[in-house]
Amino acid sequence: MSKVVKExxxxxxxxxxxxxxxxxxxxxxxxxxxxxxxxxxxxxxxxIQVLQVKNALARxxxxxxxxxxxxxxxxxxxxxxxxxxxxxxxxxxxxxxxxLEPLEIKGASVDGQALxxxxxxxxxxxxxxxxxxxxxxxxxxxxxxxxxxxLIGPGSYLxxxxxxxxxxxxxGDSEAA
Numbered sequence: 001m002s003k004v005v006k007e008x009x010x011x012x013x014x015x016x017x018x019x020x021x022x023x024x025x026x027x028x029x030x031x032x033x034x035x036x037x038x039x040x041x042x043x044x045x046x047x048i049q050v051l052q053v054k055n056a057l058a059r060x061x062x063x064x065x066x067x068x069x070x071x072x073x074x075x076x077x078x079x080x081x082x083x084x085x086x087x088x089x090x091x092x093x094x095x096x097x098x099x100l101e102p103l104e105i106k107g108a109s110v111d112g113q114a115l116x117x118x119x120x121x122x123x124x125x126x127x128x129x130x131x132x133x134x135x136x137x138x139x140x141x142x143x144x145x146x147x148x149x150x151l152i153g154p155g156s157y158l159x160x161x162x163x164x165x166x167x168x169x170x171x172g173d174s175e176a177a
Contacts (some may be wrong), residue, residue: 006057013061016051017079021066022086022110024093024120028052029076030102039096039103048082048089068114072107086110087128094124 017023028036028050040050055073062069069079083089090108097103108115108123115123127135 006060009054009057010061013051013053013058016049017061017067017081020081021112022089022108023067023069023079023081024089024108025069025072025077025079025106026093026097027076027104027106028078028102030104031100035100039100042096043080043082043092046083046092048080048092050078050080052076052078066112067109068112069107069109071114071116074106077106085129087123087126090120090124091128094121 028039031039043050053073055075055077058073058077058079059070080089080093083092086108093105097105105117105120107117108120110123
């Protein structure tokens, strides 16, 4: 392969990945054509991209970036990126890896940190961005809910007592009449 062609391929990898820093590397070489097509089509429908790469060219493409995939770029490699966030991406790929035994997760780069296959599986079990936001908002709102309950509670109790006293007075007048 000529140097010009290699440079074009490196530039193509850089252009396709853009500024993405969260990506996984898998070995999908043992998938049959139909299964591989279903896998890629399903991922594409979720905004996840798959790119089969030559390891040496991928290493050169990532030299100037914050991506650290050198630890897992050995043997047949496909780079997967996109989706909502790194956790959602790892959840989706882990789900596919369980369904398709020949699909092997080799590692990942998340925010410039290198992850091995075990770390990717652990990441897939953690809450995603939306789940974390809902947990945080619930924790932020819980003191206010407790405070409002504490402020409303005595008022409700007093209101109930006054109503009971009023009902007794109204009941006493109707018996006398």
